[in-house]
Amino acid sequence: MPYVPGQEEGLPEAARRRLTTMRGGGGQKPLFTSDLSINEFVLVREAGFEPLGLVMGSSIYHIGFQWRSIYQNQELEVLTQAMYEARELAMTRMEEEADLLGADGVVGLRLEVTQYQWGAAMAEFMAIGTAIKHRGGGNYRTVDNKPFTSDLSGQDFWTLTKAGYRPVSLVMGTCVYHVAHQGLRQSLQQVGRNVEMANYTQALYDARELALSRMQAEAERQQADGIVGAQVKESSHGWDSHVIEYFAVGTAVTAVEDGASSITPTLTLSLNDPK
């Protein structure tokens, strides 16, 4: 479901009422909620933003099936599409909530996928973060007029803004890939030898590349200068052992004109040992 700014179609009536009240509608005082830790809360405020509310979107999705040849490396487009669309649905619903709160963006965004034993082909996709708004106004929305989204923590968000950058959008790319099984002849040739598993190497390389290139393409569409905090997560989500998802995710950022400032780190010795 593509996101349309100002769209509230996916929002249940109760959510619309709750979010309107949180903004101070219905004669109520404004009230913010947030999953930011105290340090994050303080640093987001130090960066000039006010938290508006915890925003969430979810989708329970049935992931389809795709035939594959067991001796062939191939992307499973049906599964790739499902994993992307379900996350996008959850994100869209979260963005709708942020829009209704009048937010400039969402920070501390987490994308979670949960699978249940009772529904092997189903998964729950959830997007959750804290909607924020700049105290001084200004346009922080994306080129599509959406609130910006970022999986950066409050600490990283503060550091990024102090370094003269701002987040543009959470960008992601996914690829579900089937790694070919080895034939009997090939397996026999490898018995007792140290050899590279060339088809595995190629498959994993291709799958990572596809996920990363899709993430980068999203960042280009958002006219970003770069992506920070990029990571590639690997999961098989309970599929068979030769099917694997590579999920690339990060925050696309852009430099702010005249926004660069110098951060002078000070070395401190903590009283606590890291645990």
Next chain:
Amino acid sequence: MDGRLRPPSPWASPLDSADFLAARSLGLEPMDQVIATGVYLPLWGGPGVSGEVQSTSELVRLGWRNTVERMKSAAREKGADGIVGVKIVRRRLPETLATEFFGYGTPVRGMRGPELWTTFEKPSGVKILRDHGYEPLSVVFGYCAWFQSTWNFKPNWDTGRLWASQEIPQASGAMRGAKERALGAIDEAARAAGAHGVVGMVVRSEFLTMHSEEAKAVVIGDGLVADFEAHGTAVRAVYGGGEAATGFVVPLHERR
């Protein structure tokens, strides 16, 4: 139930050195620990009508409320003004359908408010809040169990559901229903406490199906239960705030 059987001194606190230092710099004096517990048995299997399962939701809210009140009552007896580092655990007792609530925290004297205040934050968190013009008021909680009787996840050869990727709208709707009730309850509790906001919220959600004993205890019928829980600390803005202590460092490492 609330730890009153233990001798009154010397006090013990789970605060580490940094938190103890933060507490002292706020003028807070730790006073031992308070512990509260309660075991609750839900009504066995109500009618399977789609919507909030009132009896289960109310039972969980009651367990939570009683646990907090017992901790507060024990803290008052010790002469405390607030409780820091509150932790509340809800768990199903093995081999039974009973649910146990177990809560503990460190009562502190100092920072007197109109009422005894509570927070999930440790003293270092309270210190940072105070330094930036906020003070904790109370822990707030929201919960909802939402039953969805009809939903379609089973293979349907006619519609090709087995092959096609698509959303299961009934299941998504159930979780959204549960989420709204739980978050609505948090808003309500925070407003009742006179808060300006809620920080440090933790959200937990899961689906239970009728194959599980937990779900059978909630409703009778075919379907699933969306279980949604959230909690956080309600805070109030204090005019002006305090002064940041010299050398107090906000770490730039990972979020919790």
